[in-house]
Amino acid sequence: MDIMKGEVICIIGPSGSGKSTLIRCINALNDVQQGTITLEGYDVHDPKLDKLELRRKVGMVFQQYNLFPHKTALENVMMAPLKVLKEPKAEVEVRARALIKKVRLEGKENAYPGELSGGQQQRVAIARSLAMNPNVMLFDEVTAALDPETVKEVLLTIKELATDGMTCILVTHEMGFAREVADHIYFTDKGVIVEHGAPDTFFDNASDPRTKKFLGQIL
Protein backbone atom coordinates (compact mmCIF):
# COMPACT_ATOMS: atom_id res chain seq x y z
CA MET A 1 0.00 0.00 0.00
CA ASP A 2 1.56 3.24 -1.16
CA ILE A 3 0.16 6.64 -0.37
CA MET A 4 1.22 9.72 -2.28
CA LYS A 5 1.40 13.18 -0.84
CA GLY A 6 -1.96 14.90 -1.01
CA GLU A 7 -3.86 11.66 -1.50
CA VAL A 8 -6.98 10.79 0.44
CA ILE A 9 -7.22 7.14 1.42
CA CYS A 10 -10.18 5.42 3.01
CA ILE A 11 -9.84 2.14 4.80
CA ILE A 12 -13.06 0.19 5.23
CA GLY A 13 -13.88 -3.25 6.47
CA PRO A 14 -15.79 -5.19 9.10
CA SER A 15 -15.02 -4.51 12.76
CA GLY A 16 -12.03 -6.36 14.09
CA SER A 17 -10.38 -6.41 10.70
CA GLY A 18 -7.42 -4.31 11.80
CA LYS A 19 -8.30 -0.94 10.28
CA SER A 20 -7.71 1.03 13.46
CA THR A 21 -4.63 -0.97 14.35
CA LEU A 22 -3.22 -0.15 10.94
CA ILE A 23 -3.55 3.60 11.28
CA ARG A 24 -2.52 3.54 14.95
CA CYS A 25 0.69 1.91 13.80
CA ILE A 26 1.37 4.81 11.47
CA ASN A 27 1.98 7.19 14.38
CA ALA A 28 3.46 4.47 16.58
CA LEU A 29 0.60 4.34 19.08
CA ASN A 30 0.67 0.60 18.42
CA ASP A 31 3.87 -1.31 17.77
CA VAL A 32 4.41 -2.80 14.36
CA GLN A 33 4.58 -6.56 14.88
CA GLN A 34 5.65 -7.49 11.40
CA GLY A 35 6.14 -5.73 8.13
CA THR A 36 7.37 -2.23 7.47
CA ILE A 37 5.90 1.27 7.39
CA THR A 38 7.90 4.10 5.93
CA LEU A 39 6.71 7.67 6.25
CA GLU A 40 8.75 10.39 4.60
CA GLY A 41 11.99 8.61 5.34
CA TYR A 42 11.04 7.48 8.87
CA ASP A 43 11.05 3.76 9.47
CA VAL A 44 8.00 3.55 11.70
CA HIS A 45 8.53 -0.17 12.31
CA ASP A 46 12.00 0.48 13.75
CA PRO A 47 11.74 0.15 17.54
CA LYS A 48 14.60 2.64 17.95
CA LEU A 49 12.71 5.32 16.04
CA ASP A 50 12.18 8.64 17.83
CA LYS A 51 8.42 8.39 18.16
CA LEU A 52 8.02 12.01 19.25
CA GLU A 53 9.76 13.23 16.12
CA LEU A 54 7.45 11.11 13.98
CA ARG A 55 4.29 12.20 15.80
CA ARG A 56 5.01 15.86 15.11
CA LYS A 57 4.49 15.07 11.45
CA VAL A 58 1.39 12.92 11.86
CA GLY A 59 -1.88 14.30 13.16
CA MET A 60 -4.50 11.97 14.56
CA VAL A 61 -8.18 12.37 15.33
CA PHE A 62 -9.97 9.78 17.46
CA GLN A 63 -13.48 8.38 17.56
CA GLN A 64 -14.08 9.80 21.05
CA TYR A 65 -12.46 13.23 20.30
CA ASN A 66 -10.35 12.98 23.51
CA LEU A 67 -10.12 16.72 24.03
CA PHE A 68 -8.44 17.83 27.24
CA PRO A 69 -11.48 18.55 29.43
CA HIS A 70 -9.79 21.09 31.67
CA LYS A 71 -8.80 23.38 28.78
CA THR A 72 -10.93 25.60 26.57
CA ALA A 73 -11.25 24.94 22.85
CA LEU A 74 -8.60 27.56 22.10
CA GLU A 75 -6.24 26.21 24.76
CA ASN A 76 -6.72 22.69 23.43
CA VAL A 77 -5.60 23.85 20.02
CA MET A 78 -2.72 25.93 21.36
CA MET A 79 -1.31 23.46 23.82
CA ALA A 80 0.77 21.21 21.60
CA PRO A 81 2.49 23.95 19.55
CA LEU A 82 3.25 25.83 22.77
CA LYS A 83 4.54 22.95 24.85
CA VAL A 84 5.87 20.55 22.24
CA LEU A 85 7.13 22.85 19.49
CA LYS A 86 7.90 25.65 22.00
CA GLU A 87 6.63 28.28 19.60
CA PRO A 88 5.96 31.83 20.84
CA LYS A 89 2.50 32.25 22.35
CA ALA A 90 1.37 35.21 20.26
CA GLU A 91 2.13 33.37 17.04
CA VAL A 92 0.42 30.19 18.18
CA GLU A 93 -2.68 32.07 19.26
CA VAL A 94 -3.08 33.72 15.88
CA ARG A 95 -2.77 30.35 14.18
CA ALA A 96 -5.10 28.65 16.66
CA ARG A 97 -7.81 31.27 16.17
CA ALA A 98 -7.49 30.90 12.42
CA LEU A 99 -7.84 27.12 12.73
CA ILE A 100 -10.92 27.41 14.91
CA LYS A 101 -12.38 29.71 12.31
CA LYS A 102 -11.46 27.22 9.62
CA VAL A 103 -13.43 24.45 11.35
CA ARG A 104 -16.30 26.97 11.66
CA LEU A 105 -16.29 27.27 15.43
CA GLU A 106 -15.69 30.99 15.66
CA GLY A 107 -17.09 32.26 18.95
CA LYS A 108 -16.53 28.94 20.71
CA GLU A 109 -12.89 29.68 21.52
CA ASN A 110 -13.48 29.91 25.25
CA ALA A 111 -15.93 27.04 25.57
CA TYR A 112 -14.86 23.96 27.46
CA PRO A 113 -15.23 20.58 25.73
CA GLY A 114 -18.10 19.67 28.06
CA GLU A 115 -20.06 22.65 26.71
CA LEU A 116 -19.70 21.62 23.08
CA SER A 117 -21.65 19.07 21.06
CA GLY A 118 -19.91 15.93 19.83
CA GLY A 119 -19.53 17.33 16.33
CA GLN A 120 -18.11 20.58 17.67
CA GLN A 121 -15.70 18.74 19.92
CA GLN A 122 -14.57 16.62 17.01
CA ARG A 123 -13.89 19.73 14.93
CA VAL A 124 -11.85 21.19 17.79
CA ALA A 125 -9.93 17.91 17.83
CA ILE A 126 -9.25 18.29 14.12
CA ALA A 127 -8.05 21.87 14.67
CA ARG A 128 -5.89 20.67 17.55
CA SER A 129 -4.14 18.18 15.28
CA LEU A 130 -3.76 20.69 12.48
CA ALA A 131 -2.09 23.15 14.84
CA MET A 132 1.02 20.98 14.74
CA ASN A 133 1.22 21.49 10.96
CA PRO A 134 1.27 17.76 10.25
CA ASN A 135 2.10 16.28 6.87
CA VAL A 136 -0.40 13.47 7.25
CA MET A 137 -3.72 13.32 9.07
CA LEU A 138 -5.13 10.10 10.44
CA PHE A 139 -8.85 9.83 11.14
CA ASP A 140 -9.97 6.85 13.21
CA GLU A 141 -13.73 6.44 12.74
CA VAL A 142 -14.17 10.07 13.65
CA THR A 143 -17.90 10.16 13.03
CA ALA A 144 -18.80 6.83 14.61
CA ALA A 145 -19.68 8.35 17.99
CA LEU A 146 -21.56 11.35 16.64
CA ASP A 147 -25.24 12.14 16.34
CA PRO A 148 -26.36 11.84 12.72
CA GLU A 149 -27.04 15.55 12.40
CA THR A 150 -23.52 16.52 13.46
CA VAL A 151 -21.77 13.97 11.26
CA LYS A 152 -22.22 16.23 8.26
CA GLU A 153 -20.34 19.19 9.69
CA VAL A 154 -17.36 17.03 10.60
CA LEU A 155 -17.29 15.36 7.18
CA LEU A 156 -17.44 18.78 5.56
CA THR A 157 -14.40 19.87 7.54
CA ILE A 158 -12.48 16.79 6.48
CA LYS A 159 -13.54 17.30 2.89
CA GLU A 160 -12.22 20.85 2.92
CA LEU A 161 -8.99 19.58 4.35
CA ALA A 162 -8.72 17.04 1.55
CA THR A 163 -9.41 19.72 -1.04
CA ASP A 164 -6.61 21.80 0.48
CA GLY A 165 -4.22 19.00 -0.40
CA MET A 166 -3.72 17.43 3.02
CA THR A 167 -2.72 13.78 2.93
CA CYS A 168 -5.50 12.00 4.78
CA ILE A 169 -5.91 8.43 5.86
CA LEU A 170 -9.40 7.67 7.08
CA VAL A 171 -10.91 4.66 8.73
CA THR A 172 -14.60 5.10 8.15
CA HIS A 173 -17.99 3.53 7.87
CA GLU A 174 -19.36 6.46 5.88
CA MET A 175 -19.42 4.77 2.48
CA GLY A 176 -20.98 7.67 0.64
CA PHE A 177 -18.36 10.00 2.02
CA ALA A 178 -15.57 7.58 1.18
CA ARG A 179 -16.76 7.34 -2.39
CA GLU A 180 -16.96 11.11 -2.65
CA VAL A 181 -13.60 12.19 -1.24
CA ALA A 182 -11.27 9.21 -1.46
CA ASP A 183 -8.68 8.83 -4.18
CA HIS A 184 -8.29 5.22 -3.24
CA ILE A 185 -10.22 2.73 -1.14
CA TYR A 186 -8.77 -0.20 0.75
CA PHE A 187 -10.88 -3.03 2.07
CA THR A 188 -9.41 -5.03 4.91
CA ASP A 189 -10.62 -8.22 6.51
CA LYS A 190 -8.95 -10.31 9.22
CA GLY A 191 -5.82 -8.20 9.15
CA VAL A 192 -5.09 -8.28 5.43
CA ILE A 193 -5.96 -6.00 2.55
CA VAL A 194 -8.46 -7.94 0.50
CA GLU A 195 -9.09 -5.49 -2.27
CA HIS A 196 -8.34 -1.93 -3.22
CA GLY A 197 -9.04 0.44 -6.03
CA ALA A 198 -10.43 3.76 -7.11
CA PRO A 199 -13.79 4.49 -5.46
CA ASP A 200 -16.01 4.00 -8.48
CA THR A 201 -14.44 0.71 -9.51
CA PHE A 202 -14.35 -0.45 -5.93
CA PHE A 203 -17.98 0.23 -5.13
CA ASP A 204 -19.44 -0.73 -8.48
CA ASN A 205 -17.27 -3.64 -9.55
CA ALA A 206 -15.91 -5.29 -6.42
CA SER A 207 -14.30 -8.54 -7.42
CA ASP A 208 -13.55 -10.34 -4.15
CA PRO A 209 -16.51 -12.19 -2.61
CA ARG A 210 -15.68 -10.89 0.86
CA THR A 211 -15.83 -7.31 -0.37
CA LYS A 212 -19.11 -8.00 -2.13
CA LYS A 213 -20.58 -9.52 0.99
CA PHE A 214 -19.48 -6.58 3.15
CA LEU A 215 -20.76 -3.99 0.71
CA GLY A 216 -23.98 -5.92 0.37
CA GLN A 217 -24.53 -5.72 4.10
CA ILE A 218 -23.71 -2.04 4.35
CA LEU A 219 -25.13 -0.40 1.25
Place this chain on the structure above:
Amino acid sequence: MTHSSTAPTDLPVMLPATYRGPDALGYCRWLAAMPVWALPVMAGLVLIWPTLVHAQTVYSTEKIMGIMAKWLPLLITKGFSMNVVISFFTMLLGTIAGLLLGVGRVSDNRYIRGFSWLVVQLFRNSPWLVLLFIVMLTLPFEIRVAGTYFSVPDWMKAVFGLSLPIMANIAEIVRGAIQSVPSAQWEAAESLAFTRRQILWQIILPQCFKRMIPPWMNWYAIMTMATPLVSLLGVTELVTLSRQAMEAEGNNPSLLVPFYGFALIIFFAYCYPIARLTMRLEKKFAVKG
Protein backbone atom coordinates in the same frame (compact mmCIF):
# COMPACT_ATOMS: atom_id res chain seq x y z
CA MET B 1 -26.72 10.60 38.09
CA THR B 2 -27.64 8.96 34.86
CA HIS B 3 -29.28 5.98 36.48
CA SER B 4 -32.52 7.15 37.99
CA SER B 5 -35.03 4.44 37.23
CA THR B 6 -37.27 3.62 40.13
CA ALA B 7 -36.83 -0.08 40.65
CA PRO B 8 -40.11 -1.88 41.31
CA THR B 9 -38.38 -4.21 43.75
CA ASP B 10 -35.56 -3.87 46.20
CA LEU B 11 -33.96 -7.15 45.22
CA PRO B 12 -30.19 -6.77 45.24
CA VAL B 13 -29.95 -7.90 41.62
CA MET B 14 -32.23 -5.06 40.57
CA LEU B 15 -29.97 -2.41 42.02
CA PRO B 16 -27.40 -0.73 39.79
CA ALA B 17 -23.96 -2.25 40.17
CA THR B 18 -21.85 -0.01 42.35
CA TYR B 19 -18.36 -0.44 43.64
CA ARG B 20 -18.27 -0.85 47.38
CA GLY B 21 -14.60 -0.74 48.12
CA PRO B 22 -12.76 1.05 50.88
CA ASP B 23 -14.21 4.50 51.41
CA ALA B 24 -11.66 7.18 50.60
CA LEU B 25 -13.59 9.66 52.72
CA GLY B 26 -14.63 7.39 55.56
CA TYR B 27 -13.40 9.54 58.37
CA CYS B 28 -14.88 12.81 57.15
CA ARG B 29 -18.13 11.09 56.21
CA TRP B 30 -18.44 9.89 59.78
CA LEU B 31 -17.45 13.22 61.30
CA ALA B 32 -19.59 15.29 58.97
CA ALA B 33 -22.58 13.09 59.70
CA MET B 34 -22.62 14.34 63.28
CA PRO B 35 -25.24 16.95 63.98
CA VAL B 36 -24.11 20.51 64.54
CA TRP B 37 -25.44 20.42 68.11
CA ALA B 38 -22.92 17.71 69.01
CA LEU B 39 -20.44 20.43 69.90
CA PRO B 40 -22.57 22.40 72.40
CA VAL B 41 -23.71 19.11 73.93
CA MET B 42 -20.11 18.03 74.43
CA ALA B 43 -19.20 21.41 75.88
CA GLY B 44 -22.23 21.28 78.15
CA LEU B 45 -21.27 17.86 79.50
CA VAL B 46 -17.79 19.08 80.34
CA LEU B 47 -19.23 22.16 82.01
CA ILE B 48 -21.64 20.33 84.25
CA TRP B 49 -19.07 17.72 85.17
CA PRO B 50 -17.54 19.87 87.96
CA THR B 51 -20.99 20.24 89.49
CA LEU B 52 -21.50 16.50 89.45
CA VAL B 53 -18.22 15.78 91.16
CA HIS B 54 -18.71 18.59 93.63
CA ALA B 55 -20.03 16.29 96.32
CA GLN B 56 -17.15 13.85 96.11
CA THR B 57 -14.07 16.05 96.13
CA VAL B 58 -12.55 18.92 97.93
CA TYR B 59 -12.53 20.91 94.69
CA SER B 60 -15.60 23.07 94.34
CA THR B 61 -17.15 23.89 90.98
CA GLU B 62 -15.91 27.44 91.31
CA LYS B 63 -12.37 26.26 91.95
CA ILE B 64 -12.34 23.98 88.92
CA MET B 65 -13.75 26.78 86.78
CA GLY B 66 -11.07 29.08 88.10
CA ILE B 67 -8.30 26.61 87.29
CA MET B 68 -9.64 26.07 83.78
CA ALA B 69 -9.94 29.81 83.14
CA LYS B 70 -6.37 30.25 84.26
CA TRP B 71 -4.95 27.60 81.93
CA LEU B 72 -7.18 27.85 78.87
CA PRO B 73 -5.32 30.72 77.18
CA LEU B 74 -2.03 28.87 77.48
CA LEU B 75 -3.54 25.58 76.34
CA ILE B 76 -4.76 27.27 73.20
CA THR B 77 -1.84 29.54 72.34
CA LYS B 78 1.01 27.21 73.29
CA GLY B 79 -0.79 23.89 73.09
CA PHE B 80 -3.41 23.54 70.38
CA SER B 81 -1.60 26.00 68.14
CA MET B 82 1.31 23.55 68.10
CA ASN B 83 -1.02 20.76 67.00
CA VAL B 84 -2.12 22.98 64.14
CA VAL B 85 1.47 23.88 63.25
CA ILE B 86 2.51 20.23 63.31
CA SER B 87 -0.47 19.24 61.19
CA PHE B 88 0.28 21.96 58.61
CA PHE B 89 3.90 21.04 58.16
CA THR B 90 3.12 17.33 58.16
CA MET B 91 0.58 17.87 55.41
CA LEU B 92 2.97 20.05 53.43
CA LEU B 93 5.79 17.55 53.61
CA GLY B 94 3.52 14.55 53.17
CA THR B 95 1.82 16.08 50.14
CA ILE B 96 5.03 16.94 48.30
CA ALA B 97 6.60 13.57 49.04
CA GLY B 98 3.32 11.74 48.38
CA LEU B 99 2.87 13.45 45.02
CA LEU B 100 6.32 12.39 43.87
CA LEU B 101 5.82 8.89 45.25
CA GLY B 102 2.40 8.57 43.61
CA VAL B 103 3.86 9.63 40.28
CA GLY B 104 6.62 7.09 40.88
CA ARG B 105 3.95 4.39 41.27
CA VAL B 106 2.92 4.88 37.63
CA SER B 107 6.42 5.47 36.25
CA ASP B 108 7.39 3.53 33.13
CA ASN B 109 10.70 2.70 34.82
CA ARG B 110 10.12 -0.56 36.65
CA TYR B 111 12.76 0.16 39.29
CA ILE B 112 11.18 3.49 40.23
CA ARG B 113 7.79 1.80 40.18
CA GLY B 114 9.01 -1.03 42.39
CA PHE B 115 10.75 1.27 44.82
CA SER B 116 7.69 3.51 45.15
CA TRP B 117 5.47 0.49 45.68
CA LEU B 118 7.76 -0.74 48.46
CA VAL B 119 7.84 2.63 50.22
CA VAL B 120 4.07 2.97 50.04
CA GLN B 121 3.48 -0.55 51.36
CA LEU B 122 5.98 0.01 54.14
CA PHE B 123 4.49 3.21 55.51
CA ARG B 124 0.83 3.09 54.54
CA ASN B 125 -0.43 0.85 57.29
CA SER B 126 2.39 0.77 59.81
CA PRO B 127 1.48 1.86 63.34
CA TRP B 128 1.98 5.61 63.44
CA LEU B 129 3.34 5.54 66.96
CA VAL B 130 6.06 3.08 66.00
CA LEU B 131 7.06 5.28 63.06
CA LEU B 132 7.11 8.27 65.39
CA PHE B 133 9.33 6.52 67.89
CA ILE B 134 11.76 5.43 65.18
CA VAL B 135 12.02 8.92 63.73
CA MET B 136 12.19 10.72 67.08
CA LEU B 137 14.89 8.44 68.42
CA THR B 138 17.02 8.12 65.30
CA LEU B 139 17.03 11.69 64.01
CA PRO B 140 19.89 13.75 65.46
CA PHE B 141 18.93 16.72 67.59
CA GLU B 142 21.00 18.91 65.34
CA ILE B 143 21.98 18.79 61.71
CA ARG B 144 25.20 20.12 60.28
CA VAL B 145 24.77 22.04 57.04
CA ALA B 146 27.83 23.72 55.51
CA GLY B 147 29.72 24.04 58.77
CA THR B 148 26.89 25.41 60.90
CA TYR B 149 24.76 23.39 63.22
CA PHE B 150 21.01 23.69 63.03
CA SER B 151 19.11 22.27 65.91
CA VAL B 152 16.10 20.18 64.99
CA PRO B 153 13.30 20.96 67.44
CA ASP B 154 11.24 18.06 68.72
CA TRP B 155 8.10 19.16 66.94
CA MET B 156 9.96 19.12 63.63
CA LYS B 157 10.97 15.51 64.21
CA ALA B 158 7.36 14.76 65.00
CA VAL B 159 6.47 16.30 61.63
CA PHE B 160 8.91 13.95 59.88
CA GLY B 161 7.48 10.97 61.70
CA LEU B 162 3.84 11.81 61.02
CA SER B 163 4.46 12.74 57.40
CA LEU B 164 5.64 9.21 56.55
CA PRO B 165 2.20 7.53 56.70
CA ILE B 166 0.61 10.66 55.24
CA MET B 167 3.06 10.54 52.35
CA ALA B 168 2.24 6.90 51.63
CA ASN B 169 -1.51 7.47 51.78
CA ILE B 170 -1.38 10.56 49.60
CA ALA B 171 0.74 8.62 47.12
CA GLU B 172 -2.17 6.19 46.82
CA ILE B 173 -4.63 9.05 46.30
CA VAL B 174 -2.41 10.43 43.54
CA ARG B 175 -1.99 7.04 41.89
CA GLY B 176 -5.71 6.37 42.01
CA ALA B 177 -6.50 9.76 40.54
CA ILE B 178 -3.98 9.37 37.73
CA GLN B 179 -5.35 5.95 36.85
CA SER B 180 -8.91 7.26 36.91
CA VAL B 181 -8.18 9.44 33.87
CA PRO B 182 -9.17 7.50 30.74
CA SER B 183 -6.20 6.13 28.81
CA ALA B 184 -7.57 7.87 25.73
CA GLN B 185 -6.26 11.11 27.21
CA TRP B 186 -2.79 9.65 27.20
CA GLU B 187 -3.19 8.53 23.60
CA ALA B 188 -4.47 11.89 22.44
CA ALA B 189 -1.53 13.64 24.06
CA GLU B 190 0.93 11.06 22.74
CA SER B 191 -0.35 11.55 19.24
CA LEU B 192 0.43 15.27 19.65
CA ALA B 193 4.06 14.38 20.43
CA PHE B 194 3.94 15.23 24.13
CA THR B 195 6.54 13.44 26.21
CA ARG B 196 5.44 11.15 29.02
CA ARG B 197 6.49 13.65 31.63
CA GLN B 198 4.63 16.51 29.91
CA ILE B 199 1.49 14.39 29.62
CA LEU B 200 1.58 13.55 33.31
CA TRP B 201 2.23 17.04 34.69
CA GLN B 202 0.44 19.18 32.12
CA ILE B 203 -2.51 17.07 31.05
CA ILE B 204 -3.26 14.22 33.45
CA LEU B 205 -2.54 15.72 36.88
CA PRO B 206 -4.35 19.04 36.28
CA GLN B 207 -7.42 17.00 35.32
CA CYS B 208 -7.47 14.91 38.47
CA PHE B 209 -6.39 17.68 40.84
CA LYS B 210 -9.97 18.35 41.94
CA ARG B 211 -10.66 14.66 42.44
CA MET B 212 -7.78 14.49 44.90
CA ILE B 213 -8.88 17.32 47.18
CA PRO B 214 -11.63 15.56 49.22
CA PRO B 215 -9.59 12.44 50.08
CA TRP B 216 -6.62 14.70 50.75
CA MET B 217 -8.66 16.69 53.25
CA ASN B 218 -9.89 13.45 54.78
CA TRP B 219 -6.29 12.54 55.55
CA TYR B 220 -5.66 15.97 56.95
CA ALA B 221 -8.49 15.52 59.44
CA ILE B 222 -7.35 12.02 60.41
CA MET B 223 -3.79 13.18 60.91
CA THR B 224 -4.75 16.29 62.88
CA MET B 225 -6.77 14.15 65.25
CA ALA B 226 -3.69 11.95 65.64
CA THR B 227 -1.26 14.76 66.52
CA PRO B 228 -1.67 14.23 70.32
CA LEU B 229 0.32 11.02 69.75
CA VAL B 230 3.46 13.16 69.81
CA SER B 231 2.77 14.05 73.45
CA LEU B 232 4.02 10.55 74.27
CA LEU B 233 7.38 11.68 72.97
CA GLY B 234 7.46 14.85 75.01
CA VAL B 235 6.67 17.29 72.22
CA THR B 236 4.91 20.34 73.63
CA GLU B 237 1.33 20.40 72.39
CA LEU B 238 -2.18 20.44 73.79
CA VAL B 239 -2.21 17.11 75.61
CA THR B 240 1.33 17.51 76.97
CA LEU B 241 0.45 20.93 78.32
CA SER B 242 -2.85 19.72 79.78
CA ARG B 243 -0.99 17.04 81.71
CA GLN B 244 1.55 19.52 82.99
CA ALA B 245 -1.17 21.96 84.00
CA MET B 246 -2.99 19.26 85.97
CA GLU B 247 0.25 18.34 87.68
CA ALA B 248 0.79 21.96 88.63
CA GLU B 249 -2.69 22.01 90.13
CA GLY B 250 -2.06 19.02 92.34
CA ASN B 251 -3.17 16.20 90.05
CA ASN B 252 -6.67 16.14 91.42
CA PRO B 253 -8.73 13.50 89.56
CA SER B 254 -11.66 15.87 89.26
CA LEU B 255 -9.57 17.89 86.82
CA LEU B 256 -9.23 15.05 84.33
CA VAL B 257 -12.58 15.40 82.63
CA PRO B 258 -12.52 19.19 82.27
CA PHE B 259 -9.00 19.22 80.82
CA TYR B 260 -9.25 16.24 78.46
CA GLY B 261 -12.83 17.16 77.67
CA PHE B 262 -11.59 20.52 76.53
CA ALA B 263 -9.03 18.80 74.30
CA LEU B 264 -11.78 16.69 72.72
CA ILE B 265 -13.96 19.71 72.13
CA ILE B 266 -11.28 21.81 70.52
CA PHE B 267 -10.22 18.99 68.16
CA PHE B 268 -13.83 18.41 67.26
CA ALA B 269 -14.42 22.11 66.70
CA TYR B 270 -11.41 22.29 64.41
CA CYS B 271 -12.01 19.15 62.35
CA TYR B 272 -15.79 19.22 62.11
CA PRO B 273 -15.94 22.15 59.66
CA ILE B 274 -13.18 20.50 57.62
CA ALA B 275 -15.23 17.32 57.41
CA ARG B 276 -18.35 19.24 56.37
CA LEU B 277 -16.39 21.11 53.72
CA THR B 278 -14.87 17.86 52.47
CA MET B 279 -18.27 16.32 51.95
CA ARG B 280 -19.50 19.45 50.20
CA LEU B 281 -16.55 19.50 47.83
CA GLU B 282 -17.00 15.80 47.18
CA LYS B 283 -20.58 16.39 46.11
CA LYS B 284 -19.67 19.40 44.00
CA PHE B 285 -16.83 17.70 42.14
CA ALA B 286 -18.85 14.53 41.67
CA VAL B 287 -21.37 16.47 39.59
CA LYS B 288 -18.85 18.24 37.38
CA GLY B 289 -16.61 15.21 37.04
